[in-house]
Amino acid sequence: MKKSKILLSLLGLLAFLAIPVQASSIFSWSEQIVNIMEPVHSNMYVTTSNLIVSNPIGGDLIAFGESISIHSNISKDFMWFGSNIHINGKVADDVRIAWQSIFINQDIWWDFIAFGASVTVAPGVKIWWDFIVYWAAVNMDGIVNGNAYIGSAWLSMNWQIKGDAKLTFDEIKLGDNAKINGSLNYKAPQTNEQLEGISKGEVIYKSSVKTDSKKFLWGFIKWIVFYKWAYISLFALILVFVFKRILKEVSDTLKKKPRQSLFTGFLCYVVPPFAILTLIITFLGIPLAWILALLYIALLIMWVIVSSAIFSSWFIDNFRGGIENTTWWKILLTVIVVSFFFTIINSIDIIAVFFAIGALALYKIKSTKKTLKSL
Secondary structure, three states: OEOOOOHHHHHHHHHHHOOOOOOEEEEEOOOOEEEEOOOEOOEEEEEOOEEEEOOOEOOOEEEEOOEEEEOOOEOOOEEEEOOEEEEOOOEOOOEEEEOOEEEEOOOEOOOEEEEOOEEEEOOOOEEOOOEEEEOOEEEEOOEEOOOEEEEEEEEEEOOEEOOOEEEEEEEEEEOOOOEEOOOEEEEEOOOOHHHHHOEOOOEEEEEOOOOHHHHHHHHHHHHHHHHHHHHHHHHHHHHHHHOHHHHHHHHHHHHHOHHHHHHHHHHHHHHHHHHHHHHHHOHHHHHHHHHHHHHHHHHHHHHHHHHHHHHHHHHHHHHOOOHHHOOHHHHHHHHHHHHHHHHHOHHHHHHHHHHHHHHHHHHHHHHHHHHHHHO
16 A cells, blocks of 8 residues: 555645545555445545445545445545446535546435536435536436536436526426426526426526527637647657656656745746846847747747646556556546646646646756766
8 A cells, every 4th residue: 555646636636625634544555446344534535446435434535546336424525536436325515526427326415516427316315405517417316405506418307406506408308306496597508498387486598509609719719628638638648658767757856856846847937038038138139039039939838748748647657557557548548637637727737837847857957967977
């Protein structure tokens, strides 16, 4: 069992989720299947391929992996990033999970928040507070005591919402037990009289059909995002395979010297513009300034690709046993996922760039010193 391997990923996740970290345990298993056979009395942070929870967790459970099955109670929050999630035990606090297939067979005693391919809630299951699901096909046959916020291409409702409902969907199927006690705000291709008839409160409808200009603009933006994601993934994947030894040493530097990497990366980002401005002010330095400016712009474009490759290598080295021991499709999937975050999360990718470029700069300084000494 290795400890502290997922600390950096957990910190990023916890920052996004705004969850306080108390005294807890962090575990990483190399085994394909792990079964929690004894009660855990504190928070538990886990990374493994397949996790089975057969005994109660006394605090939070935050986990990363491919699949998880919960057959006992969780006293506080449950958070999971993985493929298949089966909840067969009671969760006493919030549930926040992503992606792929999610099956809920027991009550959730606080908010339920999910992003994924599909969410299925069994008949009679109660969500005691809010139900928030986006980017997933939703099939629910239970009760929501709070409000429901759903963004789904396909929605099946045979359940009762005691609060307000804000729904976005392309297609909807209503069962006999479908009921909304509060107001209804929905966005769909066209009005739905049956849906409006089950609401006891105010009904607000907005068409999801875009005008030609808006549709074109939205399609163009999506194309740009996809294109950026595609080229970052492609070139980062090439770097991972071609420079795997160098990237491993850079990722080791990042792991050993995170603060120095962040500071060095920040300097690499902010110092060149001041140098360029200084050269522009001095008449004789103008030609050199233009050359440096063009190089700096080129580096800005490349930095995201290089950073994606460095963090992909770091993730493979820490979670997949190294690039030499990992199948090609897992390397491909890792690079695609990391590149996706560099594509869409602008507030985080610049900090990640600081870490990655700083670690690369520290590695180059160290290697240059070794070369000079050998001469």
